[in-house]
Amino acid sequence: MSAVSGASAGGAPLLAVAGLTKVYPTGKKALGGVDVVIDRPQLVAVIGSSGAGKSTFIRCINRLVEPTAGSVRLNGEDIVALDRKGLRAARRRIGMIFQEYNLVERLSVMQNVLSGRLGYTGLFASLRYRFPPEDIQAAFALLDRVGLDGYHNQRADALSGGQRQRVGIARALMQRPDLLLLDEPTASLDPKTSRQIMRLVRELVAERQTPAIINIHDVALARAHADRIIGMKDGLIVFDAEASALTDAALTRIYGEEDWSAPHDEDDEAPTPATTMAPVGALS
């Protein structure tokens, strides 16, 4: 076991996932028993090929997908066991950022950002947009921090992709969450904007001392910005260590045989060699 995960210094770890399993009614096993412990603020990137279970894993943490078995303990409290009311209270402690930004497009940037406080505001107050002054101030501050100062009255669909994702990040941070979940946040963005967003996320993780789990398919981005990398394959974790420990052998375990050192060439006509998959199993 690497020093990154493992027993915490004392008290409950921030996030403890144990035996998380998801089997769909069709019989498809998306997650086959996943164990993860996060005990310090860090940026964790989850990589793996399509269908490996990355997205299911992330969505099971805040139960946007209902796990079939296992537990997810956030600060000691098992989210899987909570009833609807408890789940809502738990969800407001987890901020989520989506690949398609998922802003309410007809609403303004400010309304979208403030919607991060919905879990903390009563129904009637939120309908009239009567949020406490601290929240309004925080919203302005966050917009400034993500680089969208002055955009608060613009309609969300008037923004570019990168700008929309920043709004999504501000919305998630408005919750003052204990944990950030990001589901392919850069998949719909161009390479430069992707880097900017990843840099922003890394800075925010350090500033706010909030751990973040990012589901990402771009290995280079993961390597460049993450503290820790988890590799998934066929619903199981096959790699869980510091980002610097991600070797070619490890990548082969996660994705299958490939010439990882060759320059990434879009026009490469060479067929991928058919191989027997490396055995799933031992963590590094």
Place this chain on the structure above:
Amino acid sequence: MTTAVASYPSRWRAPSIFGSPSRRLAFWALVCAYLVWSLSTLNVDTARILAGLPRAWTILARMVPPDFGRWELLLTGMVESVQIAIAATIIGAVLSIPIGIAAAANLSPRPLYLLARAFIVTGRTFHEVIIAIFFVKLFGFGPVAGLLTLAFSSAIFLGKMLAEDIENMKPGPVEAIRATGASFGQTFFYAVVPQVLVKTLGVLIYRLDSNLRHSTVIGIVGAGGIGQTLSASFSRYDFDFASAILLTIAAMVAFGEWFSDWARRRLR
């Protein structure tokens, strides 16, 4: 060096939309056969028709100039039609909310969904006049029957539109708002309503305009409004008054349509 001179065809037919000349022939043959069949089986009293043509001319002549002398009657009838249209749209809108939610496949449990959809299909099939006759039978002559008729058909139409809007909603923002820990009510108002509201308002305005048109017709079977006045004038051969009514109806409907276009454009 000479090249052989190719011989080119000297006849060419344009490709028809039917794909082949034989299909086109078949189509027109079918059309002719239909015309022959229908005209022969229809109860057409050709003598009466031919006698009708000079009558048509007489009637048209009597319709011009339109007689607005009895304009109070005209006004009362029109006002009643407008009132029916407005009230029916509002009541229909309220009733359409449960119908629309029940008929949305992504919100409603399957048996309820099927029931709501079946209800909508049946309700839509019948012309407002048929529904009006039933309500007149049940509630007597007068605008109440008209109001109920249009409210019923509006509720069905608006409910169907609402269901489609809800089904076409983007699930992403709904998921995102839920993920912040919002309650069902908050999710509904923050994620569902903004997506659906503008389109719904546009549909409401469109339906108001439709109801205005329909309210003029259902009077013919006694359900109130200007239609009753019109029907009476025809049966009394008051053609000049009838043409006055027709012109007023045309003007009002045209205004309603203009208003509807304007308001919906403002909503963008």
Place this chain on the structure above:
Amino acid sequence: MTAHQLPQGRTPKRSYPDHWERYSLRERIVQWVWLGGIAIAAAWSVSALDIEWAFFADAHEQAADLISRMWPPRWTYLPRIVQPLIETLHIATLGTMIAIVFALPVAFLAARNTTYNQATWLIGRAMLVLSRSINTVIWGLLFVAIFGPGPVAGICAVAARSVGFIAKLVAEAIEEVDAGQIEAVESTGASTLQVYGVAILPQILPVLIGTSIYRWDINVRESSVLGFVGAGGIGLLLYASINQFAWSQAIVILIAILGIVIISEALSAYVRSRIV
């Protein structure tokens, strides 16, 4: 718990406003004016109608009573209505066919790029408005007065209403036609009618056919009630059955109407999907 504050070492750059309004004052006033107007319109329309609330008290009983009288349907009545049903379909079909013939020239008149001058355009537009503002049933009243009761009045009524419907949509299609194609044909020295036929007609044909079929299916529904004013079709029998309180007969007719409307809608949707 993470505290919501800037981490140590970073002084706040500026102070942020703690107040935010979704709508400016002006926008809110406008909204209140609209809401007020709607409320007044609603109150006015409902108040003026003399609603006997007592009626509604036993409405559900009345409805239940009605349904019990309708069931079971008197299926023996079915053969009696076959001929009127067919007549209804004929009225719809023939009316639509006539409408297509007239709609084409009217559409060219009402389209800005094919009309002769401003006056002809206005005439075309006026014809559209006139045709579309008057409901099929009202046209039926008019034609029954002219031609007497019978399917001819119905066919004319259907045609009169449909011309405006079809022509409006075709005119819009004509206006959106690719100008380049028209220019190319014009530059060969073709006459106006030739230009219309070769450059415009092929482009608008799908719209014309699609709209006509759509209107046909609406017309089936409308033709079912034309009989109320004497313009032929099943409507007369339905009206008679309801007036005589022959409910089990009426339901047979209603089911038959339901049948032909659903079939015509399905047919129309199918054909239109094959065209586009």
